Amino acid sequence: MNPHQIVEAVLFASDAPLTADEIARADEMLDEDQVEDALQYLRAEYDDAGRSFEVVEVAEGYQVLTRPEYAPYLERFDNVPRPSRLSGPALETLAIIAYRQPIGRIEIEYIRGVGSSGVIRTLQDRRLIDVVGRAEGLGRPLLYGTTTHFLEHFGFKSLEDLPRPEELPIVLRDRTPLGADEDEQARIEEPSVIGDLFEGEPEAAEAGEDQDVADVEGETETAESG
Amino acid sequence: MDLTVAERVEAGRDDFLLVEIERFQGPLDLLLHLIRTQDIEIFDIPIAKITSQFLDAIRGLEATDLDGAGEFLEMAATLIHIKSQMLLPRPGQDEDEDPRAELVRRLLEYEQIREISARMRSAEADRSRRFGKGYVPPRPKRDLFEVPLETTWDEVFEAALTVVMPEPRNRTHRVTTRTVTMEEKAVLILDALKKSTRVEFGKLLLGFKERSHGVMTFLAGLELTRRRMLFLRQTRPFAALWIYRRDDENGSGVEPPGDGDEDHHDEEEGVPG
Numbered sequence: 001m002n003p004h005q006i007v008e009a010v011l012f013a014s015d016a017p018l019t020a021d022e023i024a025r026a027d028e029m030l031d032e033d034q035v036e037d038a039l040q041y042l043r044a045e046y047d048d049a050g051r052s053f054e055v056v057e058v059a060e061g062y063q064v065l066t067r068p069e070y071a072p073y074l075e076r077f078d079n080v081p082r083p084s085r086l087s088g089p090a091l092e093t094l095a096i097i098a099y100r101q102p103i104g105r106i107e108i109e110y111i112r113g114v115g116s117s118g119v120i121r122t123l124q125d126r127r128l129i130d131v132v133g134r135a136e137g138l139g140r141p142l143l144y145g146t147t148t149h150f151l152e153h154f155g156f157k158s159l160e161d162l163p164r165p166e167e168l169p170i171v172l173r174d175r176t177p178l179g180a181d182e183d184e185q186a187r188i189e190e191p192s193v194i195g196d197l198f199e200g201e202p203e204a205a206e207a208g209e210d211q212d213v214a215d216v217e218g219e220t221e222t223a224e225s226g
Numbered sequence: 227m228d229l230t231v232a233e234r235v236e237a238g239r240d241d242f243l244l245v246e247i248e249r250f251q252g253p254l255d256l257l258l259h260l261i262r263t264q265d266i267e268i269f270d271i272p273i274a275k276i277t278s279q280f281l282d283a284i285r286g287l288e289a290t291d292l293d294g295a296g297e298f299l300e301m302a303a304t305l306i307h308i309k310s311q312m313l314l315p316r317p318g319q320d321e322d323e324d325p326r327a328e329l330v331r332r333l334l335e336y337e338q339i340r341e342i343s344a345r346m347r348s349a350e351a352d353r354s355r356r357f358g359k360g361y362v363p364p365r366p367k368r369d370l371f372e373v374p375l376e377t378t379w380d381e382v383f384e385a386a387l388t389v390v391m392p393e394p395r396n397r398t399h400r401v402t403t404r405t406v407t408m409e410e411k412a413v414l415i416l417d418a419l420k421k422s423t424r425v426e427f428g429k430l431l432l433g434f435k436e437r438s439h440g441v442m443t444f445l446a447g448l449e450l451t452r453r454r455m456l457f458l459r460q461t462r463p464f465a466a467l468w469i470y471r472r473d474d475e476n477g478s479g480v481e482p483p484g485d486g487d488e489d490h491h492d493e494e495e496g497v498p499g
Contacts, residue, residue, distance in 0.1 A: 015359040056356065063358055071355040077362045085350060089251060091343035099342070111335060114252035114297050154346055155353030163345040165338060 003030055004038035004045075011042075017061030017152065059151035060158050086128075093119045094128060098150070098162055102132045102143035120144065128153060253301030254336040256283060261333070268333060271326055273312055277305040304329065406438045411446035419456065419471040427467035 132145035
């Protein structure tokens, strides 16, 4: 039996992405490099043979998925409701969390300019984000980060797959924002961490906001339980 | 944003600024709209103009959605604050102390996040056009009725013969209005608890014959418990039910007496059935 046949069998039997390391567990003879080679082989084979599926790199692993052109046929079987698309606020919040993780609710709300506890809960219910820790300081607020399921939902290989700020049409680099010093300017050019640029939020404003939001949340929770 | 008001600003010079506030996800969204539709240089926002446009746009906000309105009002306050700072001379301050700086940073960051979420939306759409194992639902299980019967008709017939038809019995149901009220039972319980710290449930039923008294007394007990006016205690199922007065000096320290079968019978006698 060839390594690529073993790898294919493992991929075929799995309904979730598997890492090369996980696939290698199938046989003592296999190591990660061999698995990668086998995957390469399979990919070429599926392409050449014109198979309706391919090996897709997703969520830091590999999964056999159908090619997009077959969607119209497969959608006919959609009698099991699939998770609906995310709403605008949910996507916006998720984008902030993806780029700034670990991040707390107050910071998310400062960036969005609106209360976000409901959206955060929804994202958590849908397993797209999870609590990844607690911040230091008053009340030790919860910090959120994205999950593997998040990568799967968007078909991202890893967080590196997220659009990089410098690829965006919005000009953040060409001009120094007012009040930004050299240091900050340097950090703007740093990919994948756009957020670091805005770390120095006014403490007072944040604390006040915190108070308000906490109050409101407390009220809604009582209302729900009552 | 879930603003219920769809108020429009009065059509004035800036007709293109007609704004339905509910369309916006928040104050930053609205501000960006004002800036981008007027081709305003974001690094040099005419704060006075933008502030007055912003205030016009949120004029229709009602206090009914305090949450949402609060966020817009907070931004309005920020804008007014910046405007006032711009008017003040800033002697000796270096230029990078522009009062607009933080707002500009927030706007740019928010705009970027919005762009990123648009890209994530298309990634989501792309992903949803690919399918993995387990997507197509499994074949439905065979219907239960299709399972062949292992019983013969003879057996069924035989079984049917052994069935004795029940005697038709006249059952009369009388529906009457409630003559016993929960309120009077509540008074009864509270009166009893004035005399002693606790009372056994069955005691409260002495002298009343109908079952409805038992039911209403029990409901009154539950209601008063819900209002935190008393405790109900029962050591185990079917043991005597004790009603305890609830006040500060009589906390949870008082334990109900050990109930034996005796108590059980007491209760049964107490509830005429």
